[in-house]
Amino acid sequence: MKKLVALRRASQILFLLLFVGILWSTTYPMSGAIPPEIIFKLDPLVMVFLSLCGRVVLPGAVLSLIMIAATLVFGRFFCGWVCPLGTFNDGLSSLRRSKRVPADASNRKIRSVKYGLLAGIAACAIAGFQAAWFFDPLVIFARFVSLNLIPTVTMGLDRLFVTAIQKFELYGGLYDFYRLLKGSILGIRADYFSNAWTILIFFLSVCLPVLLVSRIWCRMLCPLGALYAWASKKSWLERKTGECTGCGACRAECRMGAIRDDGKTVPGECILCMDCVYSCPASITTFGWKKPARVPRPGAAGNQRGMTRSDFLLLLAASASFLGFRSRLGLAQTPPAKAGGTAAVVRPPGALPEKDFLDRCIRCGNCMKVCVTNGLQPVFMESGWEGIWTPQLVPEIGYCEYQCTLCGGVCPTGAIPKLSRAVKQKQVLGIAVIARNLCLPWAEGKSCIVCEEHCPTPDKAIKNEKILLGTSLGRKQYLLRPVVVKELCIGCGICQKVCPLRPSRAIRVDPAGKLQPQ
């Protein structure tokens, strides 16, 4: 009975289910659910480098330091016991037929790549460019779960029920059960996300290589893994081999390639999967605490080196990167004034100015998952290469619900700030523009007031001009023509959503419109 391995597996499955469960419940009304931003608040890669890049201290960033502290003590337990992407990769590699064990030399090359990536991300962050999101494993997995997995599963279940109910006319108990599910876990609709296939392809290209070499992503590329590896190099919990004979049984088993030819552990590579405890024919491999004597104590005799010149220079360089933090400690409750830079797409309500938004958004997909109307969609190339998978409002699919503040509430980084309802209702996403060559009353003289009817501002931003057509049977006949009052319009897009014209709507939200002089 491999007790420790069973324990590790249980922990992996538990955290995987928890992860999917948290994202599954990231939907209206969000009451009582575990807030999904906690996943990323516990992610030092995101929190530290975003703080550095934006020269702000993100709220909750301190939480991620707890993970670093825990790694200093326990080593890379996160990678082996918690990380859902790691669990998924372990599951995938169990499908592998032949096991390839790279030689020491190639293992060394493989594992050094991730440190290079981490250094690159750090350099970018110091320069003020946020690259942490691209290779963060939690972001990659969360985006896959929210935008690929959950929509597919809900759509599949929904279709199954609808087909059964319609084909066999089961409008009784089964229909009631389906309605019950719809009102609870299934959600009122299976969400659709445009460009979701690009997200799936990226996810698969991260995961599928484990079919060749186990945990290759974690060993080679994962920058969060690199961060934890670096922190765990002198961890207190360590692998002990006793009087090892160097038979190599553990080396052939090790999923991380963390064991050298001589049976010694490579510092920072072990993820505590516990396999080697049981593969050791002599049963001498154990995990235990380092002897206290080996923990260097500053100030103790023989360790009074103090600060060297190179330490000082490094400290200076590290401090320099914190220049510009100024008074931006803590999150402002009101979004900063819109200045400079506009997106080619409609951003969520209260989103930071475009440049800052791109550097703050980690493309985790929380806002898109939670959006009540399914209107927030992943951008593909519409806002340039650097804008890939950021959220945009696509009013044809869903508008911005006037009373709703959910997207700001689930954003882990404040790219979409948390806003009170009153403040959110004043956020201008864009300005609606009527295409008078298409609009039914303007172009064809037919009556249609659908945009005006749905306009949610208490003083409607779309007003009807009353045009006297003539008199028939002693009564005056009027035509109502919609016009947009720019000062009142917030660009929520419900007008574009409900405009009955196809294929192109006669009213649409122009994201650049908000910057035009009014």
Added chain:
Amino acid sequence: MEKILYQLESLLRRQISRRRFVAIVLGWLLVLLTDNVFLKRAFAKSEASTGRSPRGLRGEVDLAVAEGLDPYANTVAVVAAMGGMERFVAKGSTVVVKPNMAWDRSPEQAANTDPRVVAALVDLCFKAGAKRVNVFDVTCNDARRSYENSGIEKAAKAQGANVYFADQWNVVKARFSHKSPMEDWPILRDAVVCDTFINVPVMKHHSLTEMTLSMKNLMGVCGGTRGLMHSGIGPKLVDLTQFISPELTVIDATRFLTRNGPTGGNPADVVTLNKVFAATDPTLADAYACSLADKDPMTIPYLAEAAARNFGNWDISKANIKTISV
């Protein structure tokens, strides 16, 4: 036992010829393609519907109106004045109560029916012996938010009603005996397949039709692109009302949204009338609402159309109206 295992194994290891493989694939394709046809023949009824036939029920009076501070009591009073719910709801029947809960607004903003009116009706239906009371609406804002913030979901569920989200796939195609602009329009199946239909609109302003009343409220049982209904709305709404033929229309005039309808949002636009009225004739109910709002019924497209077609009674001076003070 060993024999069975041997048989099983040989079955699994059996080699099939190419010819047989093609036959199996084609056979399954044939089954997949035809099962729809057979199943439909065997199980499904026609998707088209000519709507509910009017039951010709009449109340003790043509229209009853109650005024008082409690909308619940007002509703109970008008139904009693019409002759009691037993007149409209048979024992063991399925009832649809269709409020207006299309908007993500609070009751005070007066864009939706007052939840207390709906609660009273659900309770009365069950007291009259209804087996099941369904409450739903095809909303304009997000359904979950609208159901919750209108207060109707909670109030109706507390009385035992089935409150659920309308399914756009569960519709019938409307058919009419005359040529109608509503021909083939998708209508919620649940609104058609029921024993009694009670329409419970809120009285409020609307830019195109001047007033949103009972006939306009029936747009909430329509699927499809409802925006297209707005050109030539008069005949469409009268046809729709004929199609549904509600047994009872109860109009909530507790609060009256006078401007910026049908969404509202500004409390200054709301006037408190504290009235609820009921009629079996939707035209009469809507015409009475016009008199409360000081509007000429003939300026309302669907009432003008109803008058032209002689559909119901739009002239309230010819009606037997009972006024109650609660």
